[in-house]
Amino acid sequence: MLVLTRKPNESLMVGDDIEIQILGIEGDQVKLGIKAPKYIDIHRKEIYLSIQQENNQAANTSLSNNLLESLKSLKKQ
Known part of the structure; x- marks a missing residue:
């Protein structure tokens, strides 16, 4: 630092x-x-961490996981 x-x-x-x-x-x-x-982008650190946490949660939802699996299966075809 x-x-x-x-x-x-x-x-x-x-x-x-x-x-x-x-x-x-x-x-x-x-x-x-x-x-x-x-x-x-400029954020206070606590806001930045909150945004990161929300983004991680959104990326790990069942909807995004199901969409990802559907896209993978389409690619295999």
């Missing part, structure tokens, strides 16, 4: 096109501003 020290209004760059700026520090909270291309 890379650890950097930044002050309010200072930034850091991730690659060539993602900028993370420290907007302010209030108590134990840090406010961040993120500039990134629209095609890059």
Whole structure:
């Protein structure tokens, strides 16, 4: 893990096109501003993990498993 020290209004760059700026520090909270291309999804980690879990559950439903088996049987024909 890379650890950097930044002050309010200072930034850091991730690659060539993602900028993370420290907007302010209030108590134990840090406010961040993120500039990134629209095609890059940005989520809080707990939301990201929830999306991943829902995607995994959807991929493992009986409907998707039945569809996958049906497609496999069509390929064998």
